[in-house]
Amino acid sequence: MATFNEKKTCSQRMENFGRFVWNSDTGELMGRTLVKWVYISLYYVAFYLVVIGLFALALFSLMQTLSPYEPDYQDRLQSPGVTLRPNNFGEEGLEICFNISEPKTWAPYVSTLHSFLSAYNTSLQNATNRNCEHMTGYYPKKTFSGPDDTTYSCQFTREMLGNCSGLCDSNFGYDTGKPCLIIKMNRIINFCPGNETDPPSVDCTATENGELGEVEYFPSNRSFPLYYFPYYGKKAQPNYTNPLVAVKLLNIKNNTELSVVCKIVGKGISSDNPHDPYEGKVSFKLKIET
Numbered sequence: 327m328a329t330f331n332e333k334k335t336c337s338q339r340m341e342n343f344g345r346f347v348w349n350s351d352t353g354e355l356m357g358r359t360l361v362k363w364v365y366i367s368l369y370y371v372a373f374y375l376v377v378i379g380l381f382a383l384a385l386f387s388l389m390q391t392l393s394p395y396e397p398d399y400q401d402r403l404q405s406p407g408v409t410l411r412p413n414n415f416g417e418e419g420l421e422i423c424f425n426i427s428e429p430k431t432w433a434p435y436v437s438t439l440h441s442f443l444s445a446y447n448t449s450l451q452n453a454t455n456r457n458c459e460h461m462t463g464y465y466p467k468k469t470f471s472g473p474d475d476t477t478y479s480c481q482f483t484r485e486m487l488g489n490c491s492g493l494c495d496s497n498f499g500y501d502t503g504k505p506c507l508i509i510k511m512n513r514i515i516n517f518c519p520g521n522e523t524d525p526p527s528v529d530c531t532a533t534e535n536g537e538l539g540e541v542e543y544f545p546s547n548r549s550f551p552l553y554y555f556p557y558y559g560k561k562a563q564p565n566y567t568n569p570l571v572a573v574k575l576l577n578i579k580n581n582t583e584l585s586v587v588c589k590i591v592g593k594g595i596s597s598d599n600p601h602d603p604y605e606g607k608v609s610f611k612l613k614i615e616t
C-alpha cells in the first residue's frame with residue numbers, strides 16, 4: 327500500500343524511465359537484453375512469414391479452383407436481358423419519338439443505329455469472325471484450359487438486317503415513318519436458349535389496346551440462330567458479337583403514342599420477372615409525328 331501512495335518526484339520518474347530505456351547495470355534496452363531483442367525480432371519475422379505463406383497458399387489454392395473462363399457464382403438460372411437500339415430514355419423509360427418532317431428529331435436515332443452497326447460491318451466481321459451459316463444446332467461444345475485458349479465466333483454482318491442494315495436505306499426508314507429498331511439479347515456465359523430445333527425469336531406487339539400494324543423482321547425468320555450459343559466468355563471468344571434482330575414498323579398510326587413490347591420467345595427465356603422489366607423483353611413508347 328505504501329508504495330502505491332508514495333509520491334515520486336518528477337526527476338525520479340525521469341530517472342526510472344531513463345533506466346527502463348537503457349539499464350547500464352543489466353545491459354537491458356527497454357527491459358530486454360540485446361540478444362533477447364534479436365531473438366524476439368527473429369521470432370516475429372518467422373511468425374509473419376508463416377502467416378503470409380499460409381495466406382498465399384490459401385489464395386493460390388482458391389485461384390486454382392476458379393476458371394478464368396466462367397463466372398463462379400451464379401445464384402439463379404438466368405434469363406437474358408434485352409436491349410433496344412436506338413436507346414433513348416425519356417421520363418418513363420425507353421421512348422422513340424420523332425417528327426418525320428423535322429430531320430433533327432430523328433437524326434440522332436439514325437446516327438445511333440449507324441454507330442451501333444459499325445461493329446457489324448462486313449469487312450470487319452470477315453476479318454474477325456467465321457461464317458457459320460452452314461452450321462446446324464448449337465455452337466460446338468468446348469472446354470477451355472488457360473491461359474490463351476480461344477475459339478472462333480460466328481459472324482453477324484449488317485447485311486443480314488436487309489432493309490434495316492442502313493446500307494440500302496441510310497435513314498433506316500425514319501424519314502418515311504417506317505422506322506427500324508434493333509433488338510439485342512445480352513450475353514450469358516454458357517447459356518443455350520431455345521431447344522435443338524427452335525431458336526429464340528423476337529415477337530413485338532402493341533400493349534394497351536394499340537395496333538402495331540404491319541411489322542417486318544430481319545432476318546425474316548426473326549430468330550437468333552443457335553450457332554451463336556452458347557457464348558463461352560470474353561477470354562474464350564474475344565471476337566464474339568451478339569446476333570441481332572431488326573424490326574421495321576411499316577404502318578404505325580401517325581401522331582398517336584403507342585406502347586410496344588418486344589419479347590424474346592424460346593425455351594429458357596422468361597419475360598415475366600416483376601423485378602426486372604428488361605428480362606426477356608424490352609418495352610418502349612413510340613410516337614411518330616407528321
Ligand SMILES: *[C@@H]1O[C@H](CO)[C@@H](O)[C@H](O)[C@H]1NC(C)=O
Binds near residue numbers: 444445447450
Ligand atoms: C462501316 O461501314 C460504313 C458504311 O459502309 C462506314 O461508314 C463506317 O465507317 C464503317 N465502320 C467501320 C468501323 O469500319
Ligand SMILES: *[C@@H]1O[C@H](CO)[C@@H](O)[C@H](O)[C@H]1NC(C)=O
Binds near residue numbers: 452
Ligand atoms: C466477306 O466474305 C465473304 C465470303 O468469304 C465474301 O463473299 C465477301 O465479299 C466478303 N466481304 C468483305 C467486305 O470482305
Ligand SMILES: *[C@@H]1O[C@H](CO)[C@@H](O)[C@H](O)[C@H]1NC(C)=O
Binds near residue numbers: 454455476478479563
Ligand atoms: C479475332 O480477330 C483477330 C483479328 O482482329 C484475329 O487475328 C483473331 O484470330 C481472332 N480471334 C479468334 C479467336 O478468332
Ligand SMILES: *[C@@H]1O[C@H](CO)[C@@H](O)[C@H](O)[C@H]1NC(C)=O
Binds near residue numbers: 488489542
Ligand atoms: C425492302 O424495301 C424495298 C423498298 O423499300 C421493298 O421493295 C422490299 O420488299 C424490302 N425488302 C424486304 C426483304 O422486305
Ligand SMILES: *[C@@H]1O[C@H](CO)[C@@H](O)[C@H](O)[C@H]1NC(C)=O
Binds near residue numbers: 521522523524592593
Ligand atoms: C422445341 O420447342 C418447341 C416449342 O418451343 C416445341 O414445339 C418442339 O417440340 C421442341 N423441340 C424439341 C426437340 O424439344
Ligand SMILES: *[C@@H]1O[C@H](CO)[C@@H](O)[C@H](O)[C@H]1NC(C)=O
Binds near residue numbers: 548
Ligand atoms: C433464320 O435465318 C438465318 C439467317 O438467314 C439462318 O442462318 C437461320 O438458319 C434461320 N433459322 C431458322 C430456324 O430457319
Ligand SMILES: *[C@@H]1O[C@H](CO)[C@@H](O)[C@H](O)[C@H]1NC(C)=O
Binds near residue numbers: 426503580616
Ligand atoms: C404517316 O404519315 C406519313 C407521312 O405523312 C405517311 O406516309 C404515312 O402513310 C402515314 N401513316 C399512316 C399509318 O397513316
Ligand SMILES: *[C@@H]1O[C@H](CO)[C@@H](O)[C@H](O)[C@H]1NC(C)=O
Binds near residue numbers: 425426427581615616
Ligand atoms: C412536325 O413538324 C412539322 C414541320 O415543322 C410541323 O408543321 C408539325 O406541326 C409537327 N408535328 C407535330 C405533331 O408537332
